[in-house]
Amino acid sequence: MSGVLEARGLFKRYSKAAADAVCGLSLSVREGSCFGLLGPNGAGKTTTVEMLEGILKPDAGEIFYRGAPIGPAFRERTGIQFQDTALQDHLTVRELLNLFGALYPSRLSEAELVRLCDLGELLDRDPQKLSGGQRQRALLALALVNDPDVVFLDEPTTGLDPQARRNFWDLARSIKARGKTILLTTHYMEEAYALCDEVAIVDRGRIIAQGAPDTLLKKHFDGVVIELPKADFQAPTGGVPGEVLERGETMELLTSEVEGALEALKRGGSSLAHLRVRPRTLEDLFLALTGRELRE
Amino acid sequence: MMRRFWAILIGRNKEFLRDRGAMGWNLLFPFFVVFGMAFAFSDKRQDVFKVGVMGEVSALPVGFGATKHLKFVPFDDAAAAQGKLRHHQLDILVRPGKPLMYWVNENSPKGYLVEKILLGADAGGLSPVRKTVEGRPIRYVDWLVSGLLSMNMMFSALFGVGYNLVRYRKNGVLKRLKATPLRAVEFLTAQVVSRLILIMGVFAVVYHGSDFFLHFQRLGSLLDLYLIFALGSACLISLGLLVAARVTSEELAGGVLNMLSWPMMFLSGVWFSLEGAPKALRLFADMMPLTHLIDAARAVMTEGATLSHVAPHLYVLAGMTALFLAVGAWTFRWD
Numbered sequence: 001m002s003g004v005l006e007a008r009g010l011f012k013r014y015s016k017a018a019a020d021a022v023c024g025l026s027l028s029v030r031e032g033s034c035f036g037l038l039g040p041n042g043a044g045k046t047t048t049v050e051m052l053e054g055i056l057k058p059d060a061g062e063i064f065y066r067g068a069p070i071g072p073a074f075r076e077r078t079g080i081q082f083q084d085t086a087l088q089d090h091l092t093v094r095e096l097l098n099l100f101g102a103l104y105p106s107r108l109s110e111a112e113l114v115r116l117c118d119l120g121e122l123l124d125r126d127p128q129k130l131s132g133g134q135r136q137r138a139l140l141a142l143a144l145v146n147d148p149d150v151v152f153l154d155e156p157t158t159g160l161d162p163q164a165r166r167n168f169w170d171l172a173r174s175i176k177a178r179g180k181t182i183l184l185t186t187h188y189m190e191e192a193y194a195l196c197d198e199v200a201i202v203d204r205g206r207i208i209a210q211g212a213p214d215t216l217l218k219k220h221f222d223g224v225v226i227e228l229p230k231a232d233f234q235a236p237t238g239g240v241p242g243e244v245l246e247r248g249e250t251m252e253l254l255t256s257e258v259e260g261a262l263e264a265l266k267r268g269g270s271s272l273a274h275l276r277v278r279p280r281t282l283e284d285l286f287l288a289l290t291g292r293e294l295r296e
Numbered sequence: 297m298m299r300r301f302w303a304i305l306i307g308r309n310k311e312f313l314r315d316r317g318a319m320g321w322n323l324l325f326p327f328f329v330v331f332g333m334a335f336a337f338s339d340k341r342q343d344v345f346k347v348g349v350m351g352e353v354s355a356l357p358v359g360f361g362a363t364k365h366l367k368f369v370p371f372d373d374a375a376a377a378q379g380k381l382r383h384h385q386l387d388i389l390v391r392p393g394k395p396l397m398y399w400v401n402e403n404s405p406k407g408y409l410v411e412k413i414l415l416g417a418d419a420g421g422l423s424p425v426r427k428t429v430e431g432r433p434i435r436y437v438d439w440l441v442s443g444l445l446s447m448n449m450m451f452s453a454l455f456g457v458g459y460n461l462v463r464y465r466k467n468g469v470l471k472r473l474k475a476t477p478l479r480a481v482e483f484l485t486a487q488v489v490s491r492l493i494l495i496m497g498v499f500a501v502v503y504h505g506s507d508f509f510l511h512f513q514r515l516g517s518l519l520d521l522y523l524i525f526a527l528g529s530a531c532l533i534s535l536g537l538l539v540a541a542r543v544t545s546e547e548l549a550g551g552v553l554n555m556l557s558w559p560m561m562f563l564s565g566v567w568f569s570l571e572g573a574p575k576a577l578r579l580f581a582d583m584m585p586l587t588h589l590i591d592a593a594r595a596v597m598t599e600g601a602t603l604s605h606v607a608p609h610l611y612v613l614a615g616m617t618a619l620f621l622a623v624g625a626w627t628f629r630w631d
Contacts, residue, residue, distance in 0.1 A: 053475060055471065055474060055475060055631075072477065075475065075476060075477045076477050078475070080472075080475040082468065082471065082472060082475075084468060085468050085469075085471070085472045086464075086467035086468045086469050086472075087469060087472070088307055088308075088311055088464075088469060089311055089315065090310065090311045090314035090315055091307060091310060091311060095307065095310065096307075098303070099303045099304070099306075099307045100476060102299050102300060102302070102303030103300050103303060103473075103476040103477055103478045104476065104477060105477075142472075146476075
């Protein structure tokens with residue numbers, strides 16, 4: 001392992017908690033890549049990220065930046081966008097950029113930040129009066145103010161509308177194109193799929209699967225998902241090739257033999273009028289690995 | 297180091313100056329208090345007669361000593377006692393013995409009355425010797441203004457810094473700053489200096505603004521007064537920081553700040569003098585920074601004291617400031 005950021009055997013337990021929030025987690029993030037930490041709420045994503053950021057001290061384990069244990073100087077090389085951040089009241093975006101810029105030995109110019117984060121008309125506005133998407137852009141600019149090597153984005157698009165979310169993805173891609181390493185946490189699987197070179201699925205404080213999204217899916221699945229409304233589904237007497245799952249009002253048939261499965265359904269008397277066929281996603285993978293929904 | 301400090305300091309000052317509501321309140325409230333008190337007490341001076349006694353109170357003539365509505369205050373220092381008499385803070389000064397000596401202020405009507413009482417009781421036989429002093433009276437408002445300004449400073453320092461810091465911890469502003477190279481000591485110093493500038497600015501406006509209408513009698517130097525108030529407010533701000541060093545709940549912070557400010561408001565001599573107060577109360581009062589601030593400021597205002605006269609109070613304030621800041625910075629948490 002020779003990543004720009006590495007964690008070995010991280011443990012963290014909060015006082016009064018019955019179980020470890022993070023137990024024995026190790027990972028390595030390649031330079032210039034986007035690394036995604038996925039998992040449901042309470043899986044230990046944020047705790048893990050905050051330890052990697054140096055904000056939270058692990059109970060055990062070590063974190064290395066370019067091979068050396070992280071210390072105070074690490075803060076100068078990282079940029080962080082927290083899940084929820086309040087900013088000082090009554091200061092404009094421009095003033096906040098200048099304030100945060102002054103806290104670092106070197107900084108990106110205002111013009112550069114405006115270009116990178118599309119801040120044009122936002123500079124002289126009060127961050128509290130911005131829309132969700134605008135606010136995230138301003139917070140991203142604050143995370144980039146010191147031209148960091150590693151950028152942490154903790155659920156940056158939670159609560160944004162689809163268009164704002166896609167705009168944010170474009171910003172994240174352009175940051176990566178500048179050679180930055182991104183560590184992203186999210187519970188949106190399409191976001192992870194769109195941005196990440198590598199993902200780690202976290203559950204109960206452990207990584208349960210890790211790799212490039214496509215590689216992971218190929219490794220755990222072959223085939224597709226056939227979805228039918230529950231009312232249209234009739235179980236064929238001879239069975240179907242693959243696995244049948246009931247998810248709410250939808251029946252899912254996980255199979256690698258599409259034609260055989262469709263034959264069997266037709267034979268059994270299921271109506272195929274509302275049938276959908278889709279590829280397996282990270283969400284399916286999470287469900288298959290843990291038996292739990294990602295967003296529960 | 298200095299750059300980070302300045303960035304935080306300037307940011308904090310802008311925040312405050314743009315918060316119109318808070319700014320207006322910080323300026324108006326002390327004016328209301330000073331003028332309200334000046335009006336409320338404009339005619340009523342204390343309605344007991346104050347008798348300074350050089351020596352043992354028990355050695356006074358028995359009849360005079362038993363007179364109702366006289367308050368006897370023992371003094372060791374003749375000069376200090378005569379100073380008080382000069383400014384009408386004592387109505388008469390008596391030295392028991394034979395001959396019995398007493399001093400009155402020729403400009404004081406109350407002094408005239410107490411003198412009649414003294415001579416009319418049983419002092420006549422002690423061949424009393426009369427001496428006089430002269431001087432303008434120090435009104436209650438001249439005496440009170442140091443306490444009022446100090447009290448206002450206390451609220452601004454404790455709540456302005458303490459409460460604000462806890463709010464910033466709760467909503468994550470501090471956590472965001474923790475993610476930068478900013479150090480706790482730089483951040484905290486900027487908070488202290490920012491609030492100090494604000495408090496002294498408000499002090500200057502309120503003091504000189506009220507002085508314009510009320511014509512305070514200030515016997516000591518204005519510079520000394522400013523220095524004392526600056527040190528006192530630094531001490532109170534540090535106390536606010538100490539309270540807010542780790543607390544994450546605004547309710548708890550508010551409770552602790554109230555628990556600190558209310559006893560100080562009533563027991564540190566804002567409203568009445570601690571002279572002649574029970575020893576236990578005086579001891580308790582001496583533990584409060586506000587007591588030392590008020591005592592020192594009041595001595596400059598009404599007794600013409602210099603910094604060296606009030607040095608013990610200043611040492612206590614400086615010591616408390618250092619202690620509060622050190623413990624506050626040591627125990628400080630960003631989240």
